[in-house]
Amino acid sequence: MLEARLSQGSLLKKIVEAIKDLVQDANFDCNDNGISLQAMDSAHVALCSLLLRSDGFEPYRCDRNLSLGINLNSLSKMLKCSGNDDVITLKAEDEGDKLTMLCESTAQDRLSEYELKLMDIDSEHLGIPDQEFDCTVKMSSSEFARIVRDLASINESVTISATKEGVRFQAAGEMGKGSILLKPNGSVDSNAGQGTSIRLSEPVMVSLSLKYLNNFTKAAPLSETVTLNITNDVPVLIEFAVGEIGYIRYFLAPKINEEE
Amino acid sequence: MLEARLSQGSLLKKIVEAIKDLVQDANFDCNDNGISLQAMDSAHVALCSLLLRSDGFEPYRCDRNLSLGINLNSLSKMLKCSGNDDVITLKAEDEGDKLTMLCESTAQDRLSEYELKLMDIDSEHLGIPDQEFDCTVKMSSSEFARIVRDLASINESVTISATKEGVRFQAAGEMGKGSILLKPNGSVDSNAGQGTSIRLSEPVMVSLSLKYLNNFTKAAPLSETVTLNITNDVPVLIEFAVGEIGYIRYFLAPKINEEE
DNA sequence: CTTGTTCGAC
DNA sequence: GTCGAACAAG
Numbered sequence: 001m002l003e004a005r006l007s008q009g010s011l012l013k014k015i016v017e018a019i020k021d022l023v024q025d026a027n028f029d030c031n032d033n034g035i036s037l038q039a040m041d042s043a044h045v046a047l048c049s050l051l052l053r054s055d056g057f058e059p060y061r062c063d064r065n066l067s068l069g070i071n072l073n074s075l076s077k078m079l080k081c082s083g084n085d086d087v088i089t090l091k092a093e094d095e096g097d098k099l100t101m102l103c104e105s106t107a108q109d110r111l112s113e114y115e116l117k118l119m120d121i122d123s124e125h126l127g128i129p130d131q132e133f134d135c136t137v138k139m140s141s142s143e144f145a146r147i148v149r150d151l152a153s154i155n156e157s158v159t160i161s162a163t164k165e166g167v168r169f170q171a172a173g174e175m176g177k178g179s180i181l182l183k184p185n186g187s188v189d190s191n192a193g194q195g196t197s198i199r200l201s202e203p204v205m206v207s208l209s210l211k212y213l214n215n216f217t218k219a220a221p222l223s224e225t226v227t228l229n230i231t232n233d234v235p236v237l238i239e240f241a242v243g244e245i246g247y248i249r250y251f252l253a254p255k256i257n258e259e260e
Numbered sequence: 261m262l263e264a265r266l267s268q269g270s271l272l273k274k275i276v277e278a279i280k281d282l283v284q285d286a287n288f289d290c291n292d293n294g295i296s297l298q299a300m301d302s303a304h305v306a307l308c309s310l311l312l313r314s315d316g317f318e319p320y321r322c323d324r325n326l327s328l329g330i331n332l333n334s335l336s337k338m339l340k341c342s343g344n345d346d347v348i349t350l351k352a353e354d355e356g357d358k359l360t361m362l363c364e365s366t367a368q369d370r371l372s373e374y375e376l377k378l379m380d381i382d383s384e385h386l387g388i389p390d391q392e393f394d395c396t397v398k399m400s401s402s403e404f405a406r407i408v409r410d411l412a413s414i415n416e417s418v419t420i421s422a423t424k425e426g427v428r429f430q431a432a433g434e435m436g437k438g439s440i441l442l443k444p445n446g447s448v449d450s451n452a453g454q455g456t457s458i459r460l461s462e463p464v465m466v467s468l469s470l471k472y473l474n475n476f477t478k479a480a481p482l483s484e485t486v487t488l489n490i491t492n493d494v495p496v497l498i499e500f501a502v503g504e505i506g507y508i509r510y511f512l513a514p515k516i517n518e519e520e
Numbered sequence: 521c522t523t524g525t526t527c528g529a530c
Numbered sequence: 531g532t533c534g535a536a537c538a539a540g
Binding site: 521522523524525526527528529530 | 531532534536537538
């Protein structure tokens with residue numbers, strides 16, 4: 001059986017909000033290492049990968065590998081029934097067909113329990129290569145969200161180009177064009193909340209769908225910063241940390257007709 | 261060429277929001293004195309006149325008179341891409357077909373540049389007489405907005421009448437009627453932010469469309485105060501100051517069937 | 521096109 | 531904290 005107690009239940013709420021617009025149904029794979037999820041969006045364009053390490057839960061117990069098929073919309077509705085300060089415990093029997101969610105309000109005068117029916121979901125296993133990228137940009141997640149939203153009013157795609165001088169976001173459409181340049185002012189490895197940092201071995205330039213990027217920025221409430229990992233002509237990896245306990249990663253293939 | 265740097269970019273955002281619901285496309289006329297715009301609404305009922313004096317910009321440069329045809333909806337979208345604290349610089353070449361907007365975020369680690377395609381717009385030149393009015397009411401712009409919004413739920417038009425005793429806004433409709441009386445407590449010439457002041461040579465009474473007045477009050481964020489300039493049977497002039505650098509004026513013809 | 525939700529303003 | 535407006539989803 002699975003039993004995983006998360007003291008910061010709001011993390012779970014934010015995670016589901018960050019995924020549910022991209023993926024309808026997905027398997028939460030639970031094992032000794034933690035809980036993970038991989039899924040593609042319905043158009044099979046973007047890929048989303050979630051990891052919550054076991055040591056982020058206290059306690060965490062998972063005797064046997066479980067694959068919990070969950071409708072994310074239902075889970076989202078259920079999580080809306082929990083308070084932001086609640087401690088949430090997830091439980092599932094080995095052969096059960098339901099996920100149990102226990103919410104303890106921190107004031108401890110309230111204990112709620114919800115059950116979600118599980119589904120059978122075909123999980124094409126997605127081999128996600130663990131690759132190196134030519135360029136890694138670390139920046140404020142809210143600023144990234146702002147840029148993506150702004151440029152979406154100009155065109156459907158954005159060209160992101162990075163050199164050691166900075167990272168530039170450009171879009172051009174019917175009514176005109178827009179270009180935002182962020183200059184680096186920190187190290188990728190530092191935890192400085194503000195500012196932009198760039199590490200690169202090669203200058204890169206990719207063109208990406210703003211609709212998908214906008215979807216990805218639903219994860220911005222999870223983390224102050226986001227990292228953009230870019231190599232020309234391969235899918236970009238956009239990662240948001242989930243507190244100290246894991247991450248959400250999005251992969252998106254660049255558009256073929258890049259602006260040059 | 262034109263180059264005009266406005267340290268308070270938010271003014272430009274508010275100006276465009278104050279005009280765009282009334283006018284789709286308009287020419288921004290740039291010359292040595294500054295930037296101005298005159299346009300009628302699509303129904304040719306109301307007239308809007310904007311002036312931004314050159315000394316409100318630093319620097320301001322305009323070698324040659326330019327008429328920049330702009331779709332205000334597009335301009336609004338572009339301006340939404342700028343931060344409220346940004347410094348905005350407008351640039352246009354003498355023979356160019358685009359307006360360039362440069363946004364410097366005050367933190368200065370972010371520089372964005374937007375280009376807006378210009379249009380050819382027939383500008384019927386609008387002779388706006390520089391007239392004296394029988395009555396000038398100066399009042400809080402937010403209070404004016406509130407009154408206009410409230411009365412709009414009662415009827416389509418409002419009767420404004422002013423004597424030296426005060427200014428009265430009245431509407432009567434199916435469900436009942438409303439009347440708001442503001443008593444003067446200051447001088448029109450003083451800069452007292454609060455309160456209402458009236459200067460008149462003749463008592464006046466006009467009936468005006470609340471739909472249009474509601475449109476005009478989009479300019480309220482620009483200025484604490486508004487002046488209503490009224491003479492019976494001629495278009496009223498409603499003026500909002502744009503910071504220290506200019507104004508937006510709206511002209512609206514009174515309805516013929518005044519309530520008596 | 522309508523509704524619900526979220527964000528920002530007062 | 532309440533309200534309204536803009537935005538996104540069905």
